Each structure stands twice: as C-alpha cells, then as structure tokens.
Amino acid sequence: MTAMKFVGQSATRIDELAKVTGAAQFVDDLDFGPNLLYAEVVESPHAHALIKRIDASRAKKVPGVVRVVTGKDFPYTFGLYMQDRFIFARDRVRFVGEQVAAVVARDPVTARRAARLVKVTYEPLPHVLDLKEALGEDALLVHPDLKNYSHCPWFFPVADTNIAHWRKTRKGDVEQGFREADMVFEDTYTVPRYAHCAIEPHVIVGQYDLAGRLTLWSSSQSPYTQRHVFAEALAPLGLKHQDIRVITPFVGGGFGGKAGVSMEIIAAALALAVKGSPVKVRWTREQEFYNTYQRQGVIARIKMGVKKDGAITAIEHTLHWDAGAYVEYGANVVNAVGLSATGPYRVPNVKIDSVCVYTNLPPGGPYRGFGYSEFHFGLESHMNRVAKMIEMDPVEFRRRNAIREGDTLPYGAHMNPCGLVEAIDKAAAEIAWGKKEESTSPHKAIGKGFACFWKAPAMPPNAASAAFLKFNEDGSLNISVSGMEIGQGFLTVMAQIAAEVLTVPPGRIRVETPDTDRNAYEWQTVGSHVTWGCGNAVKAAAEEVRDKMLQVVHRVHGFAKEDLYFEDEHVKCRSKPDFALPFKDFVISGIQTPHGNFLGGPILGSGMFMPEFTSATGDPETSQGGHPNVHYTVGAAGIVLEVDRETGKMRVLKAVLAVDVGQAINPDLVRSQIVGGLVQGLATALYEDIRYSLEGKLLNPNFTDYKIPTALDIPDKIVPIIIEVAQPDGPFGARGVGEHTMIAAAALVANALEDAVGLRIKSLPLTAEKVALELRGIRYDDVKGSTMGLCFMGDPQQYAFFTKNSK
C-alpha cells in the first residue's frame, strides 16, 4: 500500500471548535419556545408490587397541569431484543423507581408538585433480589408471562423460571480436558452492578404535531434503533417508521447507557398524549442511576485445567447474571459473554454457561465492555493464580496460550489476524515486568499487575451502516451518517477515511450528528464497531464518488480512467502530466466541452456495509455452526500499583495498555480511548461501589456516595501502545477499540495487589476499605452490614451454581 496522507495522522477533531467554544448544542440547549411542556414521572417505591389503583384527580386539578398519563393509556410493551419492558408499569411494578405514571405540566416545578399528588395504591409482593433465590426451586417469578414474550431468535428463555436467556457454548470435551490436565483449579469471582455516570443525564423532547408527525430530539447513541423501537411499540396507534423522526444532537457521554431505548419511550408516549406541544423528559442524576440501564452484576465460577508446560487443556466458565427487572437489552450482554468467556486464549475444550436472571432490581443493559470487563475480572485473576500454581510466570503463561490468527474460536469459527503476542511483549516491557520495585515509604508496598483482554462487537448478523457523501461548490464535502459522536472522535475519523480516498483534507469535510429523516442508516453506535462498519460505508461512498468524478473527466477529456488519479484535490493524469483539474471546478457544475455545453453535475455518492459473513444460527446447545462475531480486538495491559498496608489505599503509579487496532485511523484519538478506558476501568476496580437496601432501593444514586475519579484519582502515568495488525475487512485495516481499553483494568488491580501484599480478592470493587480489612484478616463480606454492595446477599464463595440442563 502506498503511504497514506490522512489515515494514520492525528488530525484535529472536526468538532473541536464547536466543543471548546460552547457552540455545540446538546438536547437541553435546544429552544422549543414557550409551548414546551415538562414531564415528571411518578415512580414505584416498591421493588415488586401490584398496582391496585391510581388516583390522579388531585394532580389534575393543579393549575398548569396538562395531562396525567398512566399505563392504561399506553398498554404496550417494547424492547430491543425482547419485548419485556412496559412504557408505564401495568398491573405490577418490578423495581424501585419504575415509571408508573407521568404528569405533564407547563413548568417543571408544577409537574413535580403535581406528581406527588398522584396517589398510587399498591399491594406489595415479595421481591427477589438475590440470584440464589431467583434461581431456586419455586422461585418467585419476576415475569410469569415470560414464555409469551417475543424475542430475537438467538435467545433461549426458560419458561416458568427467572431465566430470560441461557447461552451455552460447548467445544471439545471439557471432562476429557480436565483429565488430561496436570492441575485443575476452580474458584468463584463476583462483580457487582455499575452505573455509566455520563456527565449528561438522559434528556429527550418529543413533539407529535397536528399532521401526525412524531419528532424526538434525543440524547442517544442509537437514533435509528430508537426510531425502530418506537415504531414497533407505537404501531397499535398507527405510527409507522415514516411518521417518526429522531434527531440526535451532540451527546455528553454514552458508554452504552444511551444505546437502545430506556426512558426515551416515555417522551414518545407523552408527545402523543399532548398532541401539538413539545414535551421534555429530563432525568435527574438519581434517575440516571436507577432508571436507564446499569451494568449487570455477575457471579462467575471458573474451572481451568492446565498442563505443567502451561498449556490450557480446558475451561469451564459458568456465569449467573443479575440482569434486573427487564432484560430487553441486557440479555444480549449475557449472550456475548456466553460466546467468548475463554478470553483471548487457545483452549481446546470449552464449556460456557451464561445465564441471564431476572431480579427486582433496575434493568441491566449495555455498558462499555458489554460483559467482557465482568468476566475478565475473574478469568484474568484466575490466569495469574493458575500460573502461580504451576510455577510459571503469569506473563509467560498468557503468552504460551495467546490466541493467534486461524485458531478455532469457542463457537467454531476462526480467529481474525491479531497481534496479541506483540501486545503482551510490549506491555510487559513497558512496566519492566519481572523487576521488583520497593517503595520508599515503610508502610507501602509496590506490586505489578498484568492482564490480557479481547472483545468482539455484539451485533445482530445484519447490523448495517450506510453513508451519503456530497460535494459543495468550493470542493468541500458533507458526509451524512448516523453513527453518533459520543466523545470518541467518530466524526473526525469518518472525515479522515473520506479524505484518504478523495484527497480532500478533513478540515474541509463536515460530518454532522444524525437526523433519521436525512442521514443515512446506522444500526447503533455501540460495540466499538462504527469506525469499522460505518467507516467501510463511508469508504464505499467515497469510492463511488471517485468513480463518478473520473467518469466525468473521462467523458470530457477522453483520458483512460486507469490513468487518472487524485492529488491534493485535483484530478491528474499519468499520460498528460500538465493536466490538473481542481475538484471545485467541476464537482457541482460539471465540465464544459468544446461545444460550450457541460457534462456532469453535482457529485454525490452513497455507500453501505453489512457484515455478510455473520450469522446467529449456532446450535442452542453448543453454539457451534454460526458466525456470531465479526472480529475480536485483543490487547494486553500492565500496571504498577502502590499499596498502603495500613490504610489499604492504592495508587496507580503507571498504567500501560497495548491494543491491536488494526490501523489507527487517528492515533491521538486511539491514545485518548486508552487513557479514558483505563481511567474508567480503574474506577470500577477502586472506587465505584453500588449499594442496594434489602428492599431493593438504590442507596447511592449520586456522586456523594458513588465515587468516580476526579483529576486527583487518575494514574500518575498512562502509556498507550498502539499495535497494528491489519483487519482485512476493515477500512484501511482498522478494527474497533472503544470499549476494549477498560476491560483489563479490574484484574490488573487485583493481580498487582496480590503481587504487592499477597492478598487475593475475588470480588469487586477493590476499595481501600476492603483491602485494609482483608489485610488484617477481616472478611469484608462478614462486616459490610445490611447495605449490600453486591447483587446477592449470601457468601459468594458458597454460591451454588444452577447447573440443571447444563450438560
């Protein structure tokens, strides 16, 4: 390949000026005029109860109240992969904070006051918060009608249980693998729920105009998917896709929390209820925590067999997920893990059970990493412990088993090109692996941690991307796509891809945020796939444009198309060196012929991309036979951690992460992803600590008691390392990188902690408190009291895994 001019360069973000000047508009910045109405939601105080009666008569009398809406007004379900969620709770509530009704008023304070006057009579029911209870015999059912719910074909709910989905992957023969092993080691790891904590809470304005047009201005990662879910849910009212328009201005962080549809359905419904007026639903920080999505909790048991030479012979990985009250999106997290819970290793014998369990806690859903951070904590902790038992260096152990191109994946397909060994070697070298460091402080110790990671996008097999591209009179370009700029630099990267094909610099290319009426289709901005998927679509559109331009020049000047090429926004010709036609001279108005007429016209193009090689048709009992994942991105990371033995406090002195991105379209943006991902991941390891009461109420839906790092709490030094083993089907060889950068973090800390002070902790988070107590022989679980920090209440190490039908 010839040297590239724009791809591989750290181009300035094309949204930079808008962001730094404050010109960038977010949903809450948009002005809807004096007729804008405000909604306040009436929430369930119970984790599980029957709704006996809703009396809104007092609320309706409050001056300024326009409408009170309840489940009776919109008796419809919705959901991305499973139709199990309700626009407003109908008949029963399933988690504390669930929307039961909404008051629409002329100002927010009136709405809030009136909402308090809506009297809801409940009949409380027993609730199930604990996974053990949820999976027990005669368990209370969160969804008695589960068997009647429609869902995507790759989900396997178990009727009359709380199991919403069970992904089984079987490769080889694990029992045989364990027999062949010299050592078999088994243990249990637990990861609680987490919240995304995007700086911008969810906000959406809906307007159903008098002509029957429903427009939504939404803070979302998924405009098209939102439109589709709205159209499905509201179909009984006669709405179709063409009637619905979703506009997504800039977003203040998503991290998966703004994928799919959660609270947005409320605005769509309320807009229909107050036809003619726009209505705004804006979540508070508290609601952002408990009524969008949360990262799901998991209890995972890992059994691993190894030979003395370090070869892994078998992995049995059983994961029970606390998916919450609705799993319409979260069950796909469970599914993704069920296909990939071996980690980036070549394992001949595999048995994975990933079980999605309903509980009466807030709905689980997508969160950066999509389940991989959760299972890597246990797996990468286990890798270190197994290495220690066979007296092998943990980095060498990983290297020995590292997956390589062509290896057979757990579901039978083959591994894409990857530079895992290179990543391992570079990350290990950067933290001087093997060299012990001493703290200058008498009460501190320094340890090093290492972990590998992998992740594939979790997408339906026909998740597609499309792009439009058009020229302007000055030779500048507009790209129209519906991937979302959620901070990652998507818009800039799309411009760089088009720039590379057309030689128009990114600074002369505008890429705007989506509007489903005008922008080309994109499934969703999730799964770290848009650089790859949408990038391919933009590249295809740019190539179509290039062909059209060459065709025009060919028609007018008669040059062979093979002789024509682009350079610095000119069409040039190898057979006529003095020919140089500036784009701006013809891309709108065409080229004049000797006869005085013009050929050509406004140049525009379109491109599309769908991974045509994927399928979700694997056997339900083994997952063999399909090709559910497009590719895996792999990498390795290390940290140097200082631990205060007296206080348990930890400080990351250095963090290193090497990731194989195929081709960094924009190296600065990749490095930013690495820094951001590590900081977010380390926060889940060290600080974030969600707490529920025994009644299922979230106790810390705020930054007073749910801690995300400040500038003082980030590592002293982060070293990003970019590995580039090209992805053959990616644009210029690129593959996804957004989520991967946080996946290793929790295991890094756990492994470094053990290296520093000899303490192995098997449950997240690894707070200073937990470390200090455990260092003194006090088990945190024994003293934590009734404010449970996890998705279960008993001792996780005694947890009995539900293995019925799991052969």
Place this chain on the structure above:
Amino acid sequence: MSIACEFDYRKPKTLSKAIRLLAKRGRQARVLAGGTDLVGWLRDALVAPDLLVDIKGFDDLKGIGVKNRALVIGALATFSDVLESDLVAEKLPLFREMAGMVASNGVRNRATLVGNICSAVPCCDAGPVLQVYNAVVHVRGPNGKRKIPIGQWFLGPRKTALRPGELATSVAVPFPGKKHAGCFVKLKRYRGEDLAQASVAVLILAGREYRLAFGAVAPIAVRGPRTEALLKGKALSPDLLEEAGRLAVEEVVPITDIRSTKEYRALMVEVMVRRGLKTAASRLAGKGPAYGINVMEEDAP
C-alpha cells in the same frame, strides 16, 4: 434542580429584623447563608421550612479577624475565605489544612464554616478542629447574645445548642498563647472531594500538652480525653504512639453506614492518630511537612 416544597423567602435589611423573623417562625424557619447543605436538603425534601431567612447581606457577619486574642470567623466566612486568609495561615494553619479538604473548590466558595457546624452532621470537618482549640460559638437571639463553648454546641447528629429564633453570628477561636502545631487527618474514599469516613484533629502545645478530636466516628465531633491524658507530658515514642492509637479507638463509637464499616473506621482511627500525632510533633519541632497534605494519602516529604 427543582424544589417542590413552597416557602417564603426573606432577606431582611438588619440583623435584628432577621432575628425577629426567626423568633416569630421558630422551628419553621431556616437560615440561608451558603446554602450548600440547605438547598440540597430542600431539593430532596429532607426539610420543609415555611421560611428562609437569607443572611448573606450582613457585612457584620463577613470576614475573619482578631478580637480578644482569638481568631473570629464570621458566620458568612466561607471555607475559601479560611483557606485564603493570611491571618489563618499565620496564626492557625490547622484551619487552613482542614478547609482545603472540605468538598471541592466550588462548594468551598459558598459553604461557610459556621454553617458547617450549624448543619452539625457527624462528619462535619470543622467540628474536630474547633474542638481542639476550645472554640466558642457566638449566638444572637431574641433575648440578646450568648456564647456557647464548642464542647456544648453539638447535641447530636444535626442537633445543636442553638435555640429556635437564634442565629450563630461567629465562632471565636482563642489563640493558645504558646507555641503549637497541629495536623488534620481526613479519611476519604479517594483523593477527590469526599465527606469524611473519619477525621482526626491533633493539636500539640509546647509543654507536651496534646489535644485530639474526632469526626464521623461518633454522633458528634468529640474530644479524646483519655488519650490526651495518656500522652500528657510525654515525648512521643513509637510505643506511645501505638498505645495512643489503641486508646483513641476506645473513645469513639463508629457505626457502619454507606461510607464505611465501623470496623474500618476503628482501624483507621488508630492509624490516623498515629500519623496525626507524628506529623504535628514534627511540625512543632519545625521540620514537619507544610500544612495542606493529607497523611492518609501521602507521606510527608
């Protein structure tokens, strides 16, 4: 942020008018100064007053000065004022160390030190430091002025000796009159802004007099008289530090809540007392670290 409850808001021109308003409405009235606690409580409907009396306009209550050999911190002096005051830095740098650990810059710019002790939550940062200096709260009410020693000020969580109708106008911190040095130690869940999981204020006066006070490990900020007695007159040996730490734990009654288990609080009180005493002693000897470090997070250079 929408506040759903309704209340009257008054900003009287004179202090005596404010006192009259407060006296008339009694417990239904709330004083608004920085509002960093009160506005949050209103939003969360934890309080539902009928009346807010805004005292922000009273110049008499502003600022930090010296009067009768005491540092006088006015009711409107913010933590940022304390942090930036040259007078505080020179005379009572322990207050500066404490103020620097209160919340974040934005909150410190509004939150007042006197408001902090009027809110009287168990984790209030000002409490332990005022305790070791035997500070006195100056109060005005419908029946005139009175002075309340800090030891009698806190009655329980969110309860003070302030009577309905009364307003805390300032807090006076008497200068110890001899060479002294201190250390404020705050246990937080991370280095960023946080409410104290536990706090310890240490003050050592020339002549080997030791004072200790604790926050967030008892219903109110409390002194540690037994530990002080143990230490009195003695030089700090490693053994004595250990013993003081152990004894201090017996003087507090930590509970388990969302911020910490009582077990961790107790363990950390021991560590905090040891580190606080050691740091204060080296400061007294003129070689300790500058005020402003948190010895739970970093070692003295």
